[in-house]
Amino acid sequence: MELSFEQGPIRPPSEAKSLLIRATRNCPWNKCAFCRTYQGKKFELRTSEEIKDDIRNARMIADEIRALSWKLGGGGQVTDAVVRRVYNGGNHYSDAFRSVCAWLYWGGESVFLQDANSLILKTDELVEILSFIREQFPGVNRITSYCRSKTAARKTVAELERIREAGLSRIHVGMESGYDPLLEFIRKGATAADHVEGGKRIVAAGISLCEYVIPGLGGERWSREHALATAAAVNAIDPDYVRLRSLQVVKGTGLYERMQNGEFTPGRDEETVREIRLFIENLTGVRTTIVSDHILNLLEEVEGTLPDDRDRILAVIDAYLALPEQDRMIFRLGRRQGIYRRLADLNDPAMYARLKAVTDEYLPEGAGRFEADLKALMHHYI
Numbered sequence: 001m002e003l004s005f006e007q008g009p010i011r012p013p014s015e016a017k018s019l020l021i022r023a024t025r026n027c028p029w030n031k032c033a034f035c036r037t038y039q040g041k042k043f044e045l046r047t048s049e050e051i052k053d054d055i056r057n058a059r060m061i062a063d064e065i066r067a068l069s070w071k072l073g074g075g076g077q078v079t080d081a082v083v084r085r086v087y088n089g090g091n092h093y094s095d096a097f098r099s100v101c102a103w104l105y106w107g108g109e110s111v112f113l114q115d116a117n118s119l120i121l122k123t124d125e126l127v128e129i130l131s132f133i134r135e136q137f138p139g140v141n142r143i144t145s146y147c148r149s150k151t152a153a154r155k156t157v158a159e160l161e162r163i164r165e166a167g168l169s170r171i172h173v174g175m176e177s178g179y180d181p182l183l184e185f186i187r188k189g190a191t192a193a194d195h196v197e198g199g200k201r202i203v204a205a206g207i208s209l210c211e212y213v214i215p216g217l218g219g220e221r222w223s224r225e226h227a228l229a230t231a232a233a234v235n236a237i238d239p240d241y242v243r244l245r246s247l248q249v250v251k252g253t254g255l256y257e258r259m260q261n262g263e264f265t266p267g268r269d270e271e272t273v274r275e276i277r278l279f280i281e282n283l284t285g286v287r288t289t290i291v292s293d294h295i296l297n298l299l300e301e302v303e304g305t306l307p308d309d310r311d312r313i314l315a316v317i318d319a320y321l322a323l324p325e326q327d328r329m330i331f332r333l334g335r336r337q338g339i340y341r342r343l344a345d346l347n348d349p350a351m352y353a354r355l356k357a358v359t360d361e362y363l364p365e366g367a368g369r370f371e372a373d374l375k376a377l378m379h380h381y382i
Helices: 048-071 080-087 095-105 123-136 149-154 157-166 180-185 192-204 219-237 254-260 269-281 310-321 325-336 343-347 349-365 367-379
Strands: 019-022 110-114 142-146 168-176 208-213 241-244 289-291
Touching (some): 019 095, 048 123, 149 192, 168 192, 219 269, 269 325
Parallel strands (some): 019 110, 142 168, 168 208
């Protein structure tokens, strides 16, 4: 029988080098207006034995890959030669083998529990699973998971401390916003108070907390309120990280339908950048690290730990906003095409000339077609 294990559809970009272990299937809420990841899919709790069987299989696959390394002269290390053999082996190696091979190649030290809300498992079960991961993979030093704020708020700090002691290092929470009318509008199923309570319990338990915020989610109607209320919620929690995920309205979601019927009007890049500035300006009394690690974010340089890096971050935003209009167009086009990552990239004369020639063609027509084409480019990154 071929060794395999189940993996879900998504994980945070920061967990790209993690082994994926599926503890639950899909999302227990599955109503957020901006998300279509689990549309039409039923939420299921996997049993402890199912999950442990997958962990065993992953470990046996790891053992086989290390044995292959010895045969290829790698001394048990997953070298480039081992990766080539596994990835070029055709049907001989399954996706599970390739996943474990890549994981071992990158060090084999982190695990991510899928899917959308693994902490919905009973605390005793979760502790058992975490302990089993560490037993099967002694080299693992970091285990992380998604969690809903309401789920965290239902766990006592003592329960969360048990979960940390069993091995859970970090929890990723989708706050999205701290503004209650907006949270209701997007059908988040949580209030700002839920976000704060759940986040504070995670922090009190000593688990690293990463909150996700969606700049632009307030659209033209609630941009200011979204920025200020979200900053207030983050101030109350003081998470280790806030990751920015700028809004891209996806076809097939409830938010897309509301945009089509005029209930929601998204802002443009400049408005989102100004919203991010207002948000960061109003983060006070926190030691939170801002991370902009997604292609949907226009300014990747908006990163750093507060309060030390606040002035530098705001200076990046102000430098962008101070650019002439066509230079902002050029930077936006370069960023959406995956060419530009930093404002200093505008200083490359050859690339600047190429992108300027493209934007020159848009200028006589006004902003409409340019904005539409940029949105089409962004859809490739979802």
